[in-house]
Amino acid sequence: MQKRTRPKPDPAGPLTGTEKPAPYLADANTVRSGDACAVLHPRFKSASSLSRTERDEQLLGEAVGLAHAINLQVVHAETITLNSPRPATLFGKGVVERLHNLFWDIDNLSAPCEITVVIVDATLTPVQQRNLEKAWECKVIDRTGLILEIFGERARTREGRLQVELAALDYQRSRLVRSWTHLERQRGGAGFMGGPGETQIETDRRLIGKRITRLKRELKDVKRTRLLHRQARQKVPYPVVALVGYTNAGKSTLFNRLTKATVEAKDQLFATLDPTMRGLEVPSGQTAILSDTVGFISQLPHELIRAFQATLEEVVEADIIIHVRDGAHVDTESQKIDVLAVLKDLGLGDAIEGSLIEVLNKIDLLTPADKEALANQSTRSNIPSILLSAVTGEGCDALIAAIDTRITERFQVVDVSLSLSDGASLAWLYEHGDVVERLDDDKAITLKVRIDAANWARFERRV
Secondary structure, eight states: OOOOOOOOOOOOOOOOTTOOOOTTTTOSSOOOTTOEEEEEEEEEGGGOOHHHHHHHHHHHHHHHHHHHHTTOEEEEEEEEEESSOBTTTBSOHHHHHHHHHHHHOGGGSSSSSOEEEEEESSOOOHHHHHHHHHHHTSEEEEHHHHHHHHHHHHOOSHHHHHHHHHHHHHHHGGGTTSSOGGGGOEEOOOTTTOSOOEEHHHHHHHHHHHHHHHHHHHHHHHHHHHHHHHHHHHHTTOOEEEEEEBTTSSHHHHHHHHHOOOOOOOSSTTOOOSOEEEEEEOTTSOEEEEEEOOOBOTTOOHHHHHHTHHHHHHHHTOSEEEEEEETTOTTHHHHHHHHHHHHHHTTOHHHHHHTEEEEEEOGGGSOHHHHHHHHHHHHTSSSOEEEOOTTTOTTHHHHHHHHHHHHHTTOEEEEEEEETTOHHHHHHHHHHSEEEEEEEOSSEEEEEEEEOHHHHHHHHHHO
């Protein structure tokens, strides 16, 4: 078999004391848009049931979608069955050799281009990643690294960039043992002191540590600012409604539909990273704040959960949580389990029972029979479910009504008597409450008003 040859990239130069490490500083050659890649999903025989096999096929397709999200050209994708993971390479020796021959044999590829990136849809140890790169002679990244690449490309706001960089540095700090041969060099200390001095890998690790400390300090400022904003909203107060769900479930499209906003919505994994908030008017006359958040995914890296804590606090502090599901996805039940697991990790187990509304989106892609089956399935759930299409608008009125009911069910009904000349207080009650009964006579105006406790306290201070 004739193999292709290509020049190997020069390792990146060492960091100087004045540089700050950028995301993926430990990679000699970064992922570039248009690179040809292979996607591998490992499946272990201990979980080889039929349903598990179907699940693995879905996960492989999801990994291919993640690769497409950063414009990689996927020329090979397969699920590899393993008896057990190998500590050195994850895959067995025979599989590693077969894949090397496949990656370097142009006749076996579906496109005449070199594979420069291999994505392993699992968590690789630094040693496994380094050994696979040596064996396959190309760049290897795992699932966490791939998601970090996507987040690094998509983050737009200062907060988003801080969170992504923190997650990337935290992830790569343990991976400085990769293929950087220059990291083995030592920097000499003072001549009269003697000793070998500090190795380059120790220098880079120290610089990364300093940068992480600085990023955490800056993110504390972000969390403090968010806290001030939440406290300001509580004084108004406006209830907060947070959209959560699996990535690409249609949260941004639904957000735009409900609020008339123009948030970018694409049929793409992780199209939204930076949270967005808009006002939402409900039939009772109340105003809620609708928040669009980052999508979840199975095997979400813990580095990202920790780094995006400032963003996810909007979900934790929300009065109502709307779980948007892709009702047309064949693996929607597994996606639901993954999202609920992340919510529980955030300490929202009680909220799942009390304030969660489930939305089954994309029903415009279903046949009438499938839609009926989905409706029957949702009626058997303990969590209230609403079928809708964010694209066509079908079912959106039912969702707004459900949000309105959740907001107003905490209200109290109070009796108010106003003088005939107090038109300002009368207008205020109509604006901030729901007047359910009104009686006018020659002496006063008597009202029954349904109003939340915070607004009632404001009215009492007002009068």
